[in-house]
Amino acid sequence: MAPRIPMSMGGESLAAEEPPVIDLSGITKPERRREIGRSISEALETWGFFQITNHGVEEALMKKTIEVFTEFFQSPDEEKLSIQRKISGASGITQGYSRPRTDGPALLNATEFLYNVYGPGTKEELGDNTDNRPSQPPSFRSTVEEYVESVDGLALAILGLISESLGLPQTTLPMYTSRAHGVRANYYQPTKDRVEKVFSVYPHTDPSVLTILHTNDLPATQVRKDDRWVQISPVPGAFLVNVGDLTEILSNGRYRSFEHRGLPHETQHRLTIATFIRPLPTTVVEPIPLLIDESHPPLYKSQLYRSYLQGFIRKGLDSRSLIEAAKISIV
Ligand SMILES: O=C(O)CCC(=O)C(=O)O
Numbered sequence: 001m002a003p004r005i006p007m008s009m010g011g012e013s014l015a016a017e018e019p020p021v022i023d024l025s026g027i028t029k030p031e032r033r034r035e036i037g038r039s040i041s042e043a044l045e046t047w048g049f050f051q052i053t054n055h056g057v058e059e060a061l062m063k064k065t066i067e068v069f070t071e072f073f074q075s076p077d078e079e080k081l082s083i084q085r086k087i088s089g090a091s092g093i094t095q096g097y098s099r100p101r102t103d104g105p106a107l108l109n110a111t112e113f114l115y116n117v118y119g120p121g122t123k124e125e126l127g128d129n130t131d132n133r134p135s136q137p138p139s140f141r142s143t144v145e146e147y148v149e150s151v152d153g154l155a156l157a158i159l160g161l162i163s164e165s166l167g168l169p170q171t172t173l174p175m176y177t178s179r180a181h182g183v184r185a186n187y188y189q190p191t192k193d194r195v196e197k198v199f200s201v202y203p204h205t206d207p208s209v210l211t212i213l214h215t216n217d218l219p220a221t222q223v224r225k226d227d228r229w230v231q232i233s234p235v236p237g238a239f240l241v242n243v244g245d246l247t248e249i250l251s252n253g254r255y256r257s258f259e260h261r262g263l264p265h266e267t268q269h270r271l272t273i274a275t276f277i278r279p280l281p282t283t284v285v286e287p288i289p290l291l292i293d294e295s296h297p298p299l300y301k302s303q304l305y306r307s308y309l310q311g312f313i314r315k316g317l318d319s320r321s322l323i324e325a326a327k328i329s330i331v
Pocket residue numbers: 184186201206220221222260261262263272274
């Protein structure tokens with residue numbers, strides 16, 4: 001296992017360079033589309049992350065989404081605890097509100113967070129406890145539903161570009177994703193004590209194909225690059241996008257799932273909302289057959305997304321351990 005990097009936050013340890021900001025305007029013009037595709041491909045090879053502007057999601061909707069989540073997290077404990085996280089019997093999908101935790105066998109969460117699944121889908125995709133969503137403020141559900149629908153359209157566009165950058169038809173990666181998305185909102189208490197296990201989201205990779213992160217514009221999301229933590233400066237109105245473990249598998253290792261973590265701000269509450277674009281539980285995840293030939297053997301095992309997710313739930317946030325375990329060992 002790779003050694004853990006010290007968690008200290010000395011400013012001098014942060015690299016000057018960071019993932020690029022990519023402007024999506026003109027995406028329908030063929031030449032511009034190729035240029036955007038090249039920028040995304042380069043960003044994914046170098047960082048696994050990029051920010052996007054002119055992405056088509058309405059600014060007012062983005063703001064309103066931050067507002068309703070903030071209002072939820074600031075509501076009284078009994079309100080939040082009334083939808084405490086629980087596992088649904090049949091689907092195994094755990095939804096609801098979670099208190100900050102620093103104990104337990106798996107590396108869990110030192111922030112409080114809310115996780116629910118939104119979008120069209122079967123009971124197996126959505127889980128049986130979709131009622132475990134906030135009912136306050138009254139506009140919460142309709143706002144988040146509208147937000148997720150809009151982010152879904154953006155995700156399809158980005159997945160199309162990533163597919164093309166792999167030399168595949170733009171429908172390829174979307175075919176591996178469900179339209180029901182996991183939405184995890186993290187709420188960080190302010191603290192000057194920025195060390196692991198204090199109001200942070202531990203180093204991990206995402207069990208997703210693609211993750212689209214919306215924040216209240218405060219640092220710090222950090223990505224691990226060449227054994228250093230690189231802090232990403234939020235561009236107001238932009239989304240932070242990264243590929244997860246499933247894209248690493250589907251692309252047969254061309255686009256790696258980079259380890260990252262979330263830290264609190266010193267003086268203000270940080271809110272981050274991650275939308276995870278994922279396969280269906282019944283999808284077989286394996287390197288895309290068109291990318292495999294004699295000189296490019298598959299580097300990852302084939303498995304059901306459901307089994308992958310169960311492994312994630314069992315382990316919690318634990319650097320790159322699951323994706324490493326998915327590799328075919330070459331002896
Ligand atoms: O809050 C952040 O900055 C990162 C959150 C994250 O990585 C996640 O929820 O998967």
